[in-house]
Amino acid sequence: xxxxxxxxxxLDDESEILNHIENGLKQEGFYRIFKTSTIExxxxxxLKEKPHILVLDIMLPDGDGYELLKYVRSSSDIPVIFLTAKxxxxxxxxxxxxxxxxxxxxxxxxxxxxxRINAILRRSYKIKLQETQxxxxxxxxxxxxxxxxxxxDKSVNLTAxxxxxxxxxxxxxNRVLTKDAIADAIWGEDISxxxxxxxxxxxxxxxxxxxxxxxxxxxxxxxxxxxxxVVN
Amino acid sequence: MRxxxxxxxxxxxxxxxxxxxxxxxxxxxxxxxxTQTQNITVDKFINGIEIKDNVCTVNxxxxxxxxxxFKWYMVLNESGEILYSNDLPDELNKxxxxxxxxxxxxxxxxxxSVDIIQxxxxxxxxxxxxxxxxxxxxxxxxxxxxxxxxxxxINNIITTVLFSLLFAKKIIIKIKKITDGIMSLSNGEQxxxxxxxxxxxxxxxxxxxxxxxxxxxxxxQENEKIKKDWMSGITHDVRTPLAVxxxxxxxxxxxxxxxxxxxxxxxxxxxxxxxxxxxxDLSLLNNLxxxxxxxxxxxxxxxxxxxxxxxxxxxxxxxxxxxIQLEANDKSDELYMEADEHLLKRAFTxxxxxxxxxxxxKCFINIVIEKQEEGISIIFVDDGIGVDNxxxxxxxxxxxxxxxLHGWGTIVVKKIIELHNGKVEFENAKKGMKVCxxxxxx
Numbered sequence: 001x002x003x004x005x006x007x008x009x010x011l012d013d014e015s016e017i018l019n020h021i022e023n024g025l026k027q028e029g030f031y032r033i034f035k036t037s038t039i040e041x042x043x044x045x046x047l048k049e050k051p052h053i054l055v056l057d058i059m060l061p062d063g064d065g066y067e068l069l070k071y072v073r074s075s076s077d078i079p080v081i082f083l084t085a086k087x088x089x090x091x092x093x094x095x096x097x098x099x100x101x102x103x104x105x106x107x108x109x110x111x112x113x114x115x116r117i118n119a120i121l122r123r124s125y126k127i128k129l130q131e132t133q134x135x136x137x138x139x140x141x142x143x144x145x146x147x148x149x150x151x152x153d154k155s156v157n158l159t160a161x162x163x164x165x166x167x168x169x170x171x172x173x174n175r176v177l178t179k180d181a182i183a184d185a186i187w188g189e190d191i192s193x194x195x196x197x198x199x200x201x202x203x204x205x206x207x208x209x210x211x212x213x214x215x216x217x218x219x220x221x222x223x224x225x226x227x228x229x230v231v232n
Numbered sequence: 233m234r235x236x237x238x239x240x241x242x243x244x245x246x247x248x249x250x251x252x253x254x255x256x257x258x259x260x261x262x263x264x265x266x267t268q269t270q271n272i273t274v275d276k277f278i279n280g281i282e283i284k285d286n287v288c289t290v291n292x293x294x295x296x297x298x299x300x301x302f303k304w305y306m307v308l309n310e311s312g313e314i315l316y317s318n319d320l321p322d323e324l325n326k327x328x329x330x331x332x333x334x335x336x337x338x339x340x341x342x343x344x345s346v347d348i349i350q351x352x353x354x355x356x357x358x359x360x361x362x363x364x365x366x367x368x369x370x371x372x373x374x375x376x377x378x379x380x381x382x383x384x385x386i387n388n389i390i391t392t393v394l395f396s397l398l399f400a401k402k403i404i405i406k407i408k409k410i411t412d413g414i415m416s417l418s419n420g421e422q423x424x425x426x427x428x429x430x431x432x433x434x435x436x437x438x439x440x441x442x443x444x445x446x447x448x449x450x451x452x453q454e455n456e457k458i459k460k461d462w463m464s465g466i467t468h469d470v471r472t473p474l475a476v477x478x479x480x481x482x483x484x485x486x487x488x489x490x491x492x493x494x495x496x497x498x499x500x501x502x503x504x505x506x507x508x509x510x511x512x513d514l515s516l517l518n519n520l521x522x523x524x525x526x527x528x529x530x531x532x533x534x535x536x537x538x539x540x541x542x543x544x545x546x547x548x549x550x551x552x553x554x555x556i557q558l559e560a561n562d563k564s565d566e567l568y569m570e571a572d573e574h575l576l577k578r579a580f581t582x583x584x585x586x587x588x589x590x591x592x593x594k595c596f597i598n599i600v601i602e603k604q605e606e607g608i609s610i611i612f613v614d615d616g617i618g619v620d621n622x623x624x625x626x627x628x629x630x631x632x633x634x635x636x637l638h639g640w641g642t643i644v645v646k647k648i649i650e651l652h653n654g655k656v657e658f659e660n661a662k663k664g665m666k667v668c669x670x671x672x673x674x
Contacts, residue, residue: 014472020479027486059468085471086464086515107475107508109548110482176543176551180536190533222546224558224599225539 003118003127004029009051011042011068012083013060017106021055024110025117039063043071053121054080055113069100079124081116083108115175122171135170135231137218140209142166149208156208161186161201169219169229178226202227237400244396245389252388273297274349281307283353288315298358303344305358307351315354324359406431413438422446463518467511474511477504502593509585513640516578520647527651529570534608534671535560535601537573541580542599545588553594556584558601566603569673571652579648582641583612583667591616595664607654607672614664627658 008030012018018035025033034049036042039062046054046068054072058065069080082103101120104113121127135142141150144167147158158166168185169177179198183191191198202221206213220228280294288307298305298318306317312328314320323342335341336357337348347358372380410431413423423442425435481501485494535558542556560567587597595616602609619627627642642658645667649656654671 014476016476017472017479020476020483023483085468105508105512106471107478107504110479112548115547176546178536178539178543180533180539191536222542222557224560225542225546225556 003121005032006030006053006121006125007032007034007049007051008117009034009036009042009045009049009054011036011039011054011060011065012057013037014057017057017083020110021113024114028114028118037061039068042068046072052078052125053117054078055083055117056080057083057085059085079120081113081120115172119171135166135173137209137231138211140218142170142209144170151208158208159204162205162208165198165201166205166229169227170231173229173231176222176226176228180226182226237397237404240400241393241396245392248388248392249385252385277349277356278351281351281354281356283307283309283315283351286315288354290316301360302347302358303360305356308355308357310353321359410434410438413442417442417445420445420449460518463515467515470507470511474504474508477501506589509582510640512578513582513644516644517640517647520644520651527572527575529572531568532571532573532576534567534569534571534576534610537577538580538599538601538610541577541584545581545584549588549593554588554591554596556597556599558599560601561603567601567608569608569652569671571671575648575651579645580610582645586641587612587614587616587665604670607670610669610671612667612669613661615661616664618660618663618665619658621660624658624660 008025010018010021010033012021015037018037022033022035034045034051036045037060039060042054042056045051054068056065056068065082072078072080079101082100083106084103085106101124102116104116133144135144139152142148142158143150144163147160147163149156149158164186165182168182179195180191182198183189183194186198187194202219203213206216206219209218210216218230220230222228277294277297280291280297282289286309288309290307295318304317304319304321304324306320306324307315308328309315312330312333314325314327317325321342321344324344328336332341333348333355336346340346341357341359344359345361347360349356349358406429409425413425413435416423417438423438425438427436427439429435478501481497481504484497488494538558542558546556584597587595591614595614597612597614600609600611600613646656649669649671652671654669656670657668659666659668
């Protein structure tokens, strides 16, 4: 199933915010979105539609988001993201480990929320990058299904490491990804001790995808921080 | 406490000993005086009686004296025969033997108390009712006497000490309850004493004080809770409309690709985020103040969390006009410390946003992190407009509760760094502002 087909249940008592989130998600291609404004409504919709992910506000007219979380958790493990409006909500979530998968504080930037929903869906349902997914960088096409980079009809193979790194960058396309996050994804370790290794892999990838590897247009370095794959 | 008891007992022993001493001296003086007066009278008496050729003559003085002070009297010669008598009871009219005299001088004569006075050639015996004098025979050697006196003194002292200890104990138990109560009060504990006994007024007073302190404590806690709830309510109520504003801004940006309009919309959005950060900072400060925030210290890799902060900022704000970079030494596995990751990230993000916001998101920020002897040093430098020198003084000011200007974000930074036992200083760089943080490893 395509990630866009996953069902998303939204709960917030402010209809403006519900609409805002719905629009953002629709733009991303999601189309099975359910909006609710009370806990009762949310419970009914949860039972009827069986969504794949919940995005919940905490302060609601007929209770709080934690209640719904408990209700959901009694029968399901689906991922839950909280929309928090108070610092203490965050403390509660962090300190008590209530079983939420993530949280974002209002007000938030839509693309941030969308990114997180995507990331959590991928993680929870282990959705790999579609086999038929291709990434187009100018004249270069990265074919993840074949593990090759096609440049002017010339096909170059990607090593397993290179593919991992590239797919991680592509998942986070147009966003800065810290080298710690890459190291964690690729090796499951700290970046310490793996820096040189990573630099070497990046250099090799650039050789394969960039017109001018020493002046990269797509795979950018953010000095001291990490890397970013710029995709139009 | 013990000192007071010792002094108390010492005082009592001294008083009792002095008392005894005074009594003994007084007694001796009185006895001496009595003896002396007696001697004078006896001399006069002896002169008034004359025995010549077995005939006794008595003068007026002796008559008067015996009349006044005695019931009867008689004068004996050296053989024990009565030469003269006055009012002599019948049973005493006889001749006296040596043993009669010896017995009379020691005890009584036929049940009469007698005074025996030696006169030349004879003896005068003056008699009174039986119970007039109280005679007890005491024969004791000097040494024994001394020993007895010393034993008596020691006994007295011991008894005094024992009794005073006993009484002292009773008082001390009562006083200790009071002093214990006061110590508990000073430790902030509640105190309830029994309001009975001699010190009941003090006990009562202490109980009242304890109650008052307790009430005050409760009131303060209540007030803090009210303040906290009020703050929470406000921040929540502000965030919701802000979310709506920002949401609409994003929609507007999609609708119109007019560059000028987009710039204006971007401004509205940025300002709204400024408000969001203000609310975040106020809320955090509020929680930190009330010490309600749960600070969890875990092993944290500092350079990693700085990178995450930078990445988060760059992902939120279009990074075309500004640059943030990090320099960490190669041995980045030395940059660990026990810290609250969530709070430190807040602090670092605040510093970065501070630079960006003040420089219209157009500046270069360099971060240097390295391990030093005293701890881990993190220096943020931007190349923007810098800070007024006056403001610098205020920012670096020891007192954290400034109500001045835009210090909120930096106050949060100071508080968080302080919670980690670190130091933070704000300076002006050659161009722009510099923030120096030192976090100790322990």
